[in-house]
Amino acid sequence: MYVQEPKKNRIIVTVLGPDRVGIIAGVAQVLAENNINILDISQTILQEFLAMIMIADMEKSYIDLATLKERLAAKGSELGVQIDAQHEDAFRFMHRI
Amino acid sequence: MLTLAEIMETIKMVQEENLDIRTITMGISLRNCADPDPRTACRKIYNKITRLASRLVAVGEEISREYGIPIVHKRISVTPISLIAECSHQEDYVEYALTLDAAAAAVGVNFIGGFSALVHKGFTGGDRVLINSIPAALAGTERVCASVNVATTGAGINMDAVYLMGRVIKETAARTAEQGGLGCAKLVVFSNVPEDNPFMAGAFHGIGEPECTINVGVSGPGVVKNAVARVGNADFGTLAETVKKTAFKITRMGELVGRLAAERLGVPFGIVDLSLAPTPAVGDSVAEILEAMGLERCGTHGTTAALALLNDAVKKGGAMASSYVGGLSGAFIPVSEDAGMIRAVEEGALSLDKLEAMTCVCSVGLDMIAVPGDTSAETIAAIIADEVAIGVINNKTTAVRIIPAPGKKVGDKVTFGGLLGEAPVMAVHPYSADNFVRRGGRIPAPIQSLTN
Numbered sequence: 001m002y003v004q005e006p007k008k009n010r011i012i013v014t015v016l017g018p019d020r021v022g023i024i025a026g027v028a029q030v031l032a033e034n035n036i037n038i039l040d041i042s043q044t045i046l047q048e049f050l051a052m053i054m055i056a057d058m059e060k061s062y063i064d065l066a067t068l069k070e071r072l073a074a075k076g077s078e079l080g081v082q083i084d085a086q087h088e089d090a091f092r093f094m095h096r097i
Numbered sequence: 098m099l100t101l102a103e104i105m106e107t108i109k110m111v112q113e114e115n116l117d118i119r120t121i122t123m124g125i126s127l128r129n130c131a132d133p134d135p136r137t138a139c140r141k142i143y144n145k146i147t148r149l150a151s152r153l154v155a156v157g158e159e160i161s162r163e164y165g166i167p168i169v170h171k172r173i174s175v176t177p178i179s180l181i182a183e184c185s186h187q188e189d190y191v192e193y194a195l196t197l198d199a200a201a202a203a204v205g206v207n208f209i210g211g212f213s214a215l216v217h218k219g220f221t222g223g224d225r226v227l228i229n230s231i232p233a234a235l236a237g238t239e240r241v242c243a244s245v246n247v248a249t250t251g252a253g254i255n256m257d258a259v260y261l262m263g264r265v266i267k268e269t270a271a272r273t274a275e276q277g278g279l280g281c282a283k284l285v286v287f288s289n290v291p292e293d294n295p296f297m298a299g300a301f302h303g304i305g306e307p308e309c310t311i312n313v314g315v316s317g318p319g320v321v322k323n324a325v326a327r328v329g330n331a332d333f334g335t336l337a338e339t340v341k342k343t344a345f346k347i348t349r350m351g352e353l354v355g356r357l358a359a360e361r362l363g364v365p366f367g368i369v370d371l372s373l374a375p376t377p378a379v380g381d382s383v384a385e386i387l388e389a390m391g392l393e394r395c396g397t398h399g400t401t402a403a404l405a406l407l408n409d410a411v412k413k414g415g416a417m418a419s420s421y422v423g424g425l426s427g428a429f430i431p432v433s434e435d436a437g438m439i440r441a442v443e444e445g446a447l448s449l450d451k452l453e454a455m456t457c458v459c460s461v462g463l464d465m466i467a468v469p470g471d472t473s474a475e476t477i478a479a480i481i482a483d484e485v486a487i488g489v490i491n492n493k494t495t496a497v498r499i500i501p502a503p504g505k506k507v508g509d510k511v512t513f514g515g516l517l518g519e520a521p522v523m524a525v526h527p528y529s530a531d532n533f534v535r536r537g538g539r540i541p542a543p544i545q546s547l548t549n
Contacts, residue, residue, distance in 0.1 A: 012104060042101045053104050065163045086165035088099070093353040094346045095103040 010039065010088040011056050011065065013072065017081025019050040026079050027054065030071050036061045050081070055088065107346075108165075110320045115381040116347060117167040118354045119316035119374045121157050122295035123150050124302035124367060125309050127176040127211075135185040139196040142181070146173060146200035146209075149309050149364075154205040156361045164357075166350055169316070173201060174300035175211035183223025190227050194234035194241045201240040208283075210300035212243040215290070218252040218539070228258075231265050235280035236272035242298035248288035248485040250492045254540035256482065262286045263478030263534070267501060270470070274503035277511040281500040282433075282465060286481050288488030288495050293368050294424040299461070299496055310367035311359040312424060315351035316374040317343075319381045321411070325389040336390065337410045344371070344414030352419045370424030371415035372460060373407075375435040377518035383407075383428050384437025384447075395437055396447025404428060405458035425494055427460030433513065433520035434465055442521045449480075449523050457487055462496035467511045467520035470503040477501060479530035490543055 036056050043052035069085050076083035110116035130141035150173055157171040182190045194212050201209035212234055214224040231243045248254040270278035285299040292303020295312035324343040351369040359366035375383045384395035387403045408428045416422050432438045441447035456462045462484050481497045488495030502511040505522045512519040
């Protein structure tokens with residue numbers, strides 16, 4: 001078992017908040033601008049809230065994860081939702097052996 | 098591919114159930130810092146700590162950001178100072194404590210453990226000097242934690258040390274009376290002390306440890322409590338299985354963070370400590386887990402059995418999740434740091450005697466207990482003797498962190514603030530153990546020590 005450098009690895013972007021037009025477009029725009037490839041998107045409505053999850057690849061990203069988090073948070077406040085990005089290992093380690 | 102439900106589960110644990118990494122503790126050996134000239138020794142100590150731990154806080158914060166998991170504390174443990182200071186032939190070691198405090202402040206950690214001595218079989222000259230320096234050291238520093246190991250299963254109980262610690266605790270309380278005896282919250286008396294414990298106040302870097310290492314303590318009483326609540330009235334097998342699975346998930350986070358921190362700091366990864374460590378925050382309480390199992394209040398009949406089930410299931414799940422487990426690894430039941438424990442004491446459900454029984458089946462011991470300010474050194478020593486006897490006979494770690502709160506009576510409250518919380522003052526038995534404690538000498542090692 002080894003831990004890969006986050007720069008070369010996959011991230012999970014989570015969006016939580018009231019549903020509205022343009023959320024996916026907004027998040028995808030931030031990712032595209034920074035050359036981050038979206039691998040998978042899934043979403044559900046939890047207690048009238050939108051929960052959306054994107055798995056993305058930061059291999060060729062122009063920015064690091066900390067900067068991406070800031071940009072996503074800014075986009076989130078613009079859209080009225082909470083957006084965060086975390087390294088995929090935080091989830092993989094917990095749910096997969 | 099991860100499922101949406103799995104991802105949401107992890108996010109919920111962190112955001113709603115207080116899952117966090119309680120501490121990343123860097124263990125640093127100071128064995129090459131000993132010097133006959135105390136000034137030289139202190140300079141070496143300061144330089145070594147600030148060099149090795151310079152990036153500890155930054156790396157902790159970086160991992161916390163990238164992985165979205167809070168890392169509450171970054172801390173340092175060092176070789177027991179009695180071993181390092183001994184060759185400098187001083188009459189007190191307060192200067193060493195001040196050096197540790199300054200080094201901790203310089204690298205930005207909130208606690209540094211290791212103002213310690215191991216005296217389970219007897220004292221060396223340096224051990225005595227260190228122990229006698231504890232009250233002044235804790236009164237004169239902010240971040241330094243002290244611990245003394247007074248018993249092991251292999252050596253028996255050093256009752257001279259037990260009695261001495263009773264007096265040292267009283268003096269420490271007196272010297273920090275204005276803060277409610279706060280110094281005592283940073284002083285732990287142990288039996289069978291582990292050498293790789295990442296949790297304060299009892300952390301030190303043992304003599305069998307490498308030059309530098311990273312040990313991690315996880316925390317997740319809130320996550321376990323909610324999992325227990327979700328199974329409703331299911332039978333004990335289901336209950337244990339639920340706790341086990343939850344503990345596995347919590348511990349995986351600790352394993353991940355520990356490996357990352359060790360890799361980024363360029364030091365070997367030591368252990369994950371599986372202890373469930375509560376905080377004063379509501380919903381982050383071990384007592385509330387026991388209550389969720391079906392007890393009206395923590396401390397009532399059935400509490401010891403509930404805690405035994407919890408502690409065992411946490412270990413079973415945690416051991417599978419980590420490649421190296423160590424430290425204390427058991428549920429903590431500190432009174433002042435656990436909102437459910439505080440409530441149980443205040444409502445009269447939980448007594449000192451019941452706490453003592455509970456420590457038979459979990460780590461660590463009588464932890465963060467406030468007792469009346471007029472409790473004698475002999476009574477405190479007797480409380481320590483009882484607790485370490487449990488550890489020695491049962492081949493486990495036990496500890497006492499007790500605060501004879503100056504000027505306080507049963508029913509009063511002592512507030513330490515922050516993670517140390519606030520402690521309701523608990524009653525001690527009024528009958529004397531003076532003649533027992535004053536006998537002096539050593540209680541022999543028990544028959545179970547003869548395993549060879």
